[in-house]
Amino acid sequence: MTTNIKAEQKMKTLLEIVVQQGASDLHISIGKPPVLRVDGQLAALAGENILDKKTCEDLLTSIMNDRQKEHLKNELNVDFSYALGEKARFRINVYYHLGTLSGAFRLINSNIRNLEELNMPPILHEFTRLSQGLVLFVGPTGHGKSTSMAALIDEINHNRAEHIVTIEDPIEYVYSQDLCIINQREIGQDAISFGTGLRAAFREDVDVILVGEMRDAETIATAITAAETGHLIFSTLHTNDAGQTIDRIIDVFPGNQQNQIRSQLASVLSGIVSQRLLPKVGGGRIAGVEVLLKNDAVESMIREGQTHQVINVLETHIESGMQSINRSLARLVKEGKVTLEDAEKYATDRDMLHMLIK
Numbered sequence: 001m002t003t004n005i006k007a008e009q010k011m012k013t014l015l016e017i018v019v020q021q022g023a024s025d026l027h028i029s030i031g032k033p034p035v036l037r038v039d040g041q042l043a044a045l046a047g048e049n050i051l052d053k054k055t056c057e058d059l060l061t062s063i064m065n066d067r068q069k070e071h072l073k074n075e076l077n078v079d080f081s082y083a084l085g086e087k088a089r090f091r092i093n094v095y096y097h098l099g100t101l102s103g104a105f106r107l108i109n110s111n112i113r114n115l116e117e118l119n120m121p122p123i124l125h126e127f128t129r130l131s132q133g134l135v136l137f138v139g140p141t142g143h144g145k146s147t148s149m150a151a152l153i154d155e156i157n158h159n160r161a162e163h164i165v166t167i168e169d170p171i172e173y174v175y176s177q178d179l180c181i182i183n184q185r186e187i188g189q190d191a192i193s194f195g196t197g198l199r200a201a202f203r204e205d206v207d208v209i210l211v212g213e214m215r216d217a218e219t220i221a222t223a224i225t226a227a228e229t230g231h232l233i234f235s236t237l238h239t240n241d242a243g244q245t246i247d248r249i250i251d252v253f254p255g256n257q258q259n260q261i262r263s264q265l266a267s268v269l270s271g272i273v274s275q276r277l278l279p280k281v282g283g284g285r286i287a288g289v290e291v292l293l294k295n296d297a298v299e300s301m302i303r304e305g306q307t308h309q310v311i312n313v314l315e316t317h318i319e320s321g322m323q324s325i326n327r328s329l330a331r332l333v334k335e336g337k338v339t340l341e342d343a344e345k346y347a348t349d350r351d352m353l354h355m356l357i358k
Contacts, residue, residue, distance in 0.1 A: 007055075008062035012084060017045065018107055019088050024142070024285075026090075026105040029097060030056050040279050053100045060094050060103045068094075071188065081108070081170035081186075091172055106142070108172045112154045113147065119286050120148060121328075123293070123321030124273065127234075128155045131207075133270030133294070134227040136214075138239045143277045144287055145236045146172050146212075152234060153210055156180060162207035167197035169212050180208075187212075194219040198226065211235040217252045224261070227268035241325065241348065242272040242292040243310035246302055266302035270294050274325060276346045278338045286337055288346055290314070290325040311348075324348075330356035 025037035033048035077095035137145040169187035191197030195218040274290040329343040347353040
């Protein structure tokens with residue numbers, strides 16, 4: 001049996017352990033045994049040897065195809081997805097660390113959970129009923145943005161007859177088509193970039209577009225144009241909250257274009273959902289969620305560049321379904337679902353958090 005086949009079998013065994021132990025991530029890196037992340041905490045896998053340079057390289061390259069290896073060689077890192085038979089899918093990043101290959105594996109639940117199962121605010125169902133607009137999910141990597149978007153896409157799939165195109169890097173959730181036609185395009189395999197994939201979608205008689213990430217001005221501008229021209233767009237940004245998200249989008253563009261973008265964004269933005277996954281009392285993780293919804297106050301705030309007023313808008317429009325992250329965290333603490341200590345780590349204003357809890 002060749003080394004590569006042995007390495008692939010070992011790699012599959014490690015991925016099966018990820019599934020069995022309910023871990024969210026697996027890390028392969030020199031000088032440590034394989035490391036799992038369970039309920040947000042890292043721990044070395046018991047009974048496994050410390051990995052050396054050759055073992056890391058053998059394990060990681062054993063599940064890569066020639067195109068992925070070539071990309072790794074040229075770019076020194078590569079993103080791809082990997083299916084463990086019918087059991088699970090993983091989103092993988094292989095990268096160099098001190099001249100040695102390392103890898104981070106994120107488990108993608110093959111079962112697309114709905115909003116209730118994810119403990120998301122019921123108001124998010126309204127996004128699935130829109131015919132056009134821009135809906136953004138924001139927050140750090142690993143805090144459930146893709147999972148929440150998948151819930152909305154799948155809800156549309158089961159309730160409306162639409163053409164949905166997803167543009168992802170790599171493809172995460174694979175949808176079973178119901179009422180919708182769903183075409184999923186992976187960067188590097190089915191499209192050159194998010195921007196080119198998004199522009200191509202205009203010619204594909206599409207109704208709903210999921211853009212895995214708005215990484216640059218070209219993608220952001222095209223997404224805004226798509227929302228203006230009658231499409232429903234879902235996408236993500238690595239920002240912390242609604243105010244920072246609006247500022248990031250505007251600041252990506254040169255000064256002489258910012259007023260125009262501000263006006264366009266105010267017109268097309270339907271909502272921003274910022275989420276954090278916290279350790280849940282008793283095990284697992286649960287989402288704390290900030291929700292900003294479009295209304296006249298939000299439009300005016302964006303047009304006038306008054307994003308510092310976001311918290312006031314969130315707290316004065318609770319009846320419409322908006323909520324701040326602090327209010328969400330306070331409710332989780334009062335319901336006994338998360339500890340105060342964990343809630344404090346993600347609060348934007350600890351005094352406000354304590355006041356809301358009392």
